[in-house]
Amino acid sequence: MKNKPQNIYRWTAIVWLVGVVAHLIWSVLQQREQPPTDEVYTQALPFQIASFAFSSLPYWLGALLIILIIEFATFGRKAP
Numbered sequence: 001m002k003n004k005p006q007n008i009y010r011w012t013a014i015v016w017l018v019g020v021v022a023h024l025i026w027s028v029l030q031q032r033e034q035p036p037t038d039e040v041y042t043q044a045l046p047f048q049i050a051s052f053a054f055s056s057l058p059y060w061l062g063a064l065l066i067i068l069i070i071e072f073a074t075f076g077r078k079a080p
Contacts, residue, residue, distance in 0.1 A: 005075040012071060016064045020057070027052050 028048050041047050 005071070008071055008075055009068060012067055013064070016060070016067070020060050023056060023060070024049070024052050027056065 028045065031048050031051075032043075036043060
């Protein structure tokens, strides 16, 4: 597995994407359970996805970047 660091990067990205989608679904379901308000637009799915994209996705992207940097430093070096 050490010979193919691209496989490690690919699996990391896949696991990251599954985590983001699971968090998005959980976030939308949590918002749907809230009592309705006068602001109807907040109950629309596109608004809830945009809310997730602006509030949570930057943290997910930062975590992915840190993990990929660590993986590249660990597995990306060529053996002498």
